[in-house]
Amino acid sequence: MKMYLRGVAVAGVLTLAVAACGSKPTTSDNAGGAKKDFKACMVSDSGGFDDKSFNQTSYKGMQDAVKALNINEAKVESKSDNDYPTNMTAMVSQKCNIIVGVGFKLNDSTYKAAAANSGIKFALVDPGDLATLPKAANVKPLAFNTAQSSYLAGYLAAGMSKSGKVGTFGGVQIPTVTIFMDGFAEGVKHYNEAKGKNVQVLGWDASTQKGLFAGGFEDKAKGQTTAQNLVTQGADILFPVAGPAGLGALQAAKASSGKVNAIWVDTDGCVSAAEYCSVLLSSVFKGMDVAVQDVITATVDNKFDPTAYVGTLQNNGTGLSPYHEFDSKIPADLKSEIEQLKKDIVDGKITIASKAQPKSAS
Template sequence: MKKYVRGLAIVSALTLAVAACGSKPTEDSAGGGNDANKDFKACMVSDSGGFDDKSFNQTSYKGLEDAVKSLGVTEAKAESKSDNDYPTNMQAMVTQKCNIIVGVGFKLNDSTFEAAKANTSVKFALVDPGDLATLPKADNVKPLAFNTAQSSFLAGYLAAGMSQTGKVGTFGGIKIPTVTIFMDGYAEGVRYYNQAKGKNVTVLGWDDAKQTGLFAGDFEDKAKGQNTAQNLITQGADIIFPVAGPAGLGGLQAAKASNGKVNAIWVDTDGCESAAEYCSVLLSSVFKGMDVSVQDAIKAAVDDKFDTTPYVGTLENNGTGLSPYHEFDSKIPAELKSEIDQLKKDLISGKVPVASKAQPKAS
């Protein structure tokens, strides 16, 4: 994910009310750019976090917005309120005669591939599908995956280096590979810091060897996220890493309520831009270039260059990484910054290996 403007721009235009069970109406809007593309319709279905989650869905939707602005295509979207909405919302986009439909998230895997099989003339992209090796194959579906174990490794090293209590924490929304990959990398980064520095910083909330840990239970409930984060804080964690979408915002609220005792690292996008009200507690964020990869997939479809080779965002191709330190830039020691810069190079070269089995690999 590249940095993007605070608050998503509202694209004014003609709207079509297409009712999808349990979801907001879909909307059509025509963008600027090349008028030759005005008949091309690019569409998106969110997961249950919704398009205003300040994280995963919002960043993916920005890719659709950017495509509308730069390519002059028309957009339509369906926002899911629950997991039950995915098939209905996907069908709503098919009914709107979309040329490409982007499903946002691992939980849309089944409905995306079912729709793709039934509608072979429509192109599909799937953000964060999980394990590429076990993903179904389809001639009209392009997976957009991200190796956030690498970037979360950097986040773990940063957290360990900044902790004053010697305890850092993480929690997920629900236990799925696209969540636990962050937690894996975070734990590995802390462990690498301990080995390099002879320290004993403890990770609360996730055991990457046993693949067990702490989860809020969903991605929507901020109160659950806040309570889960407070659990970690009560145990002594002074830096938390919530991987829980909107529920994770509750974790940031818990950190902010600590009055400077607890800080956090955000996920999916630069939290100082998407959730600026919490920037004062954010050391950094682990970003994913979902907006860029979504826009690229749409452009490829417009240009008749669409292919189904999986895209994998890595540290090397800047598909994932650490966002700027923002308000903590002067507070993070120069030595620690330099170590993180070198660690990034070592992760890219393979000198420092990442063990997480959740890492996506292009086939």
């Protein structure tokens, strides 16, 4: 995906008195500028824009575009899955030029809105299996092959585990969640084969596609209980793939007095959830902010292309975040091995099996 220069503009925020399900839509109108009549819009999933994960990171991408291009924005936060159709309609009524839906669960609402509004461009963050998506000239899927980066995370977790057990759980069993868990399990498996070890993965069996789920993404207490279940079974590294519910796993790790650590997902947890940085080995990031900013910029420049974007290790659309407070604690040999694994995946020497992986953009 083409990258664009980023500038800075000053935005004033105006809250509209327009009611919608979930929350009121809000708009930001910039003073002056050639693009003043362009409006970029976003609908969150039920995790909300302050999830310290993929909604928050996606919204940052829209904010970056608004500042760089001096355009207007509107957004609406979904409180439950039932809000998606109404919230998408609310954004259409705001006369948006592009509407970004965040999350697999917004697929249906996005494609229905796109079919009824051919003059509006749409983008979908984390749409799931690209092969099953409808064809639409005004919808651009933004997908990420996090099986690749999670493979590195699994190898890291196995290399840092003292108990010989690592644990993962998801929010709900959907492809954009299990792709992380698949890659994580495969990375642990590779570590065992390379080192002659037997580190166990609790919470997910990649071969049977069965595992542990919190039943949703919003309940932090449920996430903590789910994580504590894994800790009780002996897991000393946690890999929650559960949005805000996953913060409960970080809380469980923090309460362990150094016995349990974790790896975050979607964005660098030491930035989005800095209060938990002391227990984070690293994070599996997705460049959702860059992808969102780029598709908005392309739309402003009349260069919108509906071809699916797939973030990979090769194009830096996904990867491992810095080790931060663990940088001096992770052995140099382990770091080097992870860098080599990254290269081997990019070069095609390692093939990841997860069926949840999106196909590369053509």
